[in-house]
Amino acid sequence: MDFDFTDEELLFQKHLREGVERLIAPGFKERWHYDGLNRDLLPPLKELGLLGFAWPEEYGGQGVILPDIMHGIAFLELGRADCSSSIIFGATVECAEVLMELGTKELQDEWGPRLATGEAYCGYCFVEPGMGTDLGNIQTRGELQEDGSWIISGDKASVSFCTSDAFIVAVRTGDQPGAYGVSLFFVPADLEGVSVSIYEDFGMKEIGRGGVALRNDRVPAKYLLGEREGGFKPIMHIFDAGRPALALMCIGAAETVMEQCVEYCKQREVFGQKLSKYEAISFGLIEHKTKLDLAKMMAFKAFWLRSQKKWNAKEAGQAKFYGCEAAFESIWFCTRAFGHLGYTSEYDALYRLADVMGFAWGDGSWEVCKMVAARDEFGEEYLPYTRRKRTDAVSK
């Protein structure tokens, strides 16, 4: 057993931490109030060498796939500075991998050069109103036209990056039950029939969550991603990397607040001695640090399993619900240790708390993550629903 990163992973982390402190950390609180996808974060992400993964060099990309463990490291390090930067980075990787694996050559040639360099941005639309994490219940419909194009109609909710230039959209295109009937499409935001509304979130405002309405959008055949009705697996593949990544991002934010808190408690004096001398503080801090360390190991184990091409849905779910919750509780403890200052805008604890809270549901609520983990650990009897079976009929 080896708990160490490789030399290359350590180097990647070392340079990233330095670069993130220089390029992303300054201005966190000022940026925090931004509404909509904050594209000002794209040039620093590019300077950090974090854009263009999975895209070939001919498109201006890096021509390499980001290794799984480094994917986790990047989320952790960016999360230490600004959770939004983690998510903005993460979606570039996920979209690139989906578009390069499933996109037509025509689509790749058309959008690759802009997406690879950060000139354009692609988000994804999976969730719908009244549906939450139940992705098998997608109602947005796609109807195949005689000329091969698709007419798509429906509403998407809680869409991150809703002011993107394009979206990867999950659409029901046939009569197959649940997840089996879902296809993926690439939909440019300027297509006729697409409209967007931004939510007023209490955190993570730089990723601009909102709703996307699709009203009889005519999507050309070249924008169908992969096989018709083969869209659910790629979505799950994204989540199996996204869940431990989000955990690491939240853990990064919590580490930053804890480091500030540890220094504060060494200086702050109450009732004649430093706060750090009180066990209510020192025990609390070390208990939360322990949970963060455990969560970090779980998240990297999920990434390691993925790097070994092993099933990791359980560990990804465990990492998400345990890591995000540990981060939330840790930041909340530190906020209280700061006293009233923690409740003011002078300190950034509450900003980060609000950011981390958003991941009680983002990319699968804690409860869904527990459901997935319980299913894998204890068996399908622990699912609250019966899995729907694929029918033999081919959708037309």
Place this chain on the structure above:
Amino acid sequence: MEKIIVCYKWVVDENDISVDYDGNIKMREPSYKVSLYDRNAIEAGTQLAEKCGAQCVALTAGDAKSEKSRKEALCAGPSEGFAVIDDALESADSLLTATILSAAISKIGDAQLVICGEGSGDVYAQQVGPRIAAALGWPLLTYATSIEVDGEKLRIKRDGSEGTELLEAVLPLVVTVAGDCNTPRMPGLKDVMGAGKKPFTIWSPSELNCSAEELVNGLATMEIIGNRPDRKNIVIKGSGKEAADEVIRGLISEGVLG
């Protein structure tokens, strides 16, 4: 210009150093890194090599721990690395380090320019660059904030309290660079993954014809203690102009304001 050699030292990461109440240095399983100003030297050498079509080569000397510097140094730009490794070099003083490095520079051969950081991140004696120049018998330009090559000449800028000096010398020569000479690049994933594939040669001092007698420090370190300044904890009570005047008087008496 065919070859530029950049020298670096593998030092304890200062973030892993703390000072206890008694002034003792505390380092528990410290991590190591390429010394701060040496990263500027590597960046300067890499930029010049890119501009002149030359080869940039990294060089270090130290004990066995320095072998671990290989990937960190090479991912920053140099196409090849060399290290002189011997336990006797664990805490080598500036003269011993410069003696070893200059012997290695001669063995590598074909170098017209040697670039060092202005001082190391741990000892900061600022002597290795000048002593290499003395050992090689080459001219020396120090504390460069920018470097420009013009044929067989090299020009540097040096910023000081009196203004900026422009200095010029003919190659081959040794240059030391200041911390504000450049911003070392962020190595990309390909740089990091490719660093281990670049050639890296390890020599012992004997391969440089350095005898055991030469591997002796002229300086002995008696003790290293941390500086933990006592806070004066001056509290100024009151408010408004009266308190502000008191703050200003305090700052003047402390020499902060003139």
